[in-house]
Amino acid sequence: MSMPATAMTDGNAAVAGMNGPSxxxxxxxxxxTFVYEHCGISLGEHKRQLVQGRLVRRLRALKLRDxxxxxxxxxxxxxxxxxELASAxxxxxxxxxxxxxxxxxxxxELLPRWIAExxxxxxxxxWSAGCATGEEPYTLAMVLAEALEKHGSHVDAKILATDLSPQALETARKGVYPIDRLEGVSVERRRRWFLRGEGDYDQYACVHPRLRELVSILPLNLLHDWPMxxxxxxxxxxxVVIYFDKPxxxxxxxxxxxxxxxxxxxFLGHSESMYGLNDNFDLIGRTVYRKRSA
Known part of the structure; x- marks a missing residue:
């Protein structure tokens, strides 16, 4: 929790935290400036309290005074x-x-056609760019594995999953989720693609090894060089791009x-658009874009 701004002894305005440094x-x-240059995320003045509240945890973890x-x-x-900063x-x-x-x-439509080709x-x-804790790439792996079984399993098929957050990537690599996180997964798919925990882990489920085979999880900053x-x-x-400015x-x-x-x-998120930002793509469905022919 944060409190209203107060004057600091150095003359700068500050947002004073009840339980931590201001x-x-x-x-x-x-x-x-640092976050914009390194992450592409633009932080307005209205984000000040959020930044303070979330970064106080990093100060504690690093044993820093302010x-x-x-x-x-x-x-x-x-x-x-x-x-760690980007994740926070x-x-x-x-x-x-x-x-x-x-x-x-x-x-x-797409997977049957690609597999045939x-x-x-x-x-x-x-590529799952900004894979967070792994739900997206493992969902992709489910539909991909099912399509390969139905239309031809001898295709060299892989999913690349990347993110900047170390904590998110750690969760994605483990592939273990609370049962209530599987709400969007049908009962049939839960039985097929998840292993239910036992004992102390009976309220958790682990993704099937077949899904892990299809997914490579790696750290990547979208603003830096891409090795692939x-x-x-x-x-x-x-x-992902909701955090970025127009340029x-x-x-x-x-x-x-x-x-x-x-x-x-x-594929973009439901609140994102490429309108007026790039002329290489045509919008062909809800937040689905296809690259144009040259």
């Missing part, structure tokens, strides 16, 4: 703390089969276009 103007401005000391950590070694200030809201119409399109040695690749060269048949970047979105969409072949698909 965030001065100078430290907040440094954090805003936000000034935390800013010094970022100055000395930006990369070491970057993932962003909201990783996700779910299995979230925005189910995207997975219906994959199941009913690639039976003679082609590669099928999907593609091409990807589809890129899922849902509920950052434009650069990101252009980079995605470079990793998609003609006719490749880009």
């Amino acid at each position: 965030l001065s103007d100078a430290d907040f401005n440094f954090l805003r 936000f000034g000391a935390y800013c010094e950590v970022l100055r000395r070694d930006p990369q070491a703390e970057l993932g 200030i962003s909201t990783n809201v996700t779910a299995f089969f979230r925005e189910s119409h995207h997975f219906d399109l994959l199941t009913n 690639k039976k003679n040695g082609g590669r099928l690749r999907i 060269q593609g091409p990807f048949d589809a890129i899922f970047c849902r509920n 950052t979105k434009q650069r990101l969409f252009q980079r995605y276009a470079g990793l998609l072949p003609e006719g490749g698909y880009l």
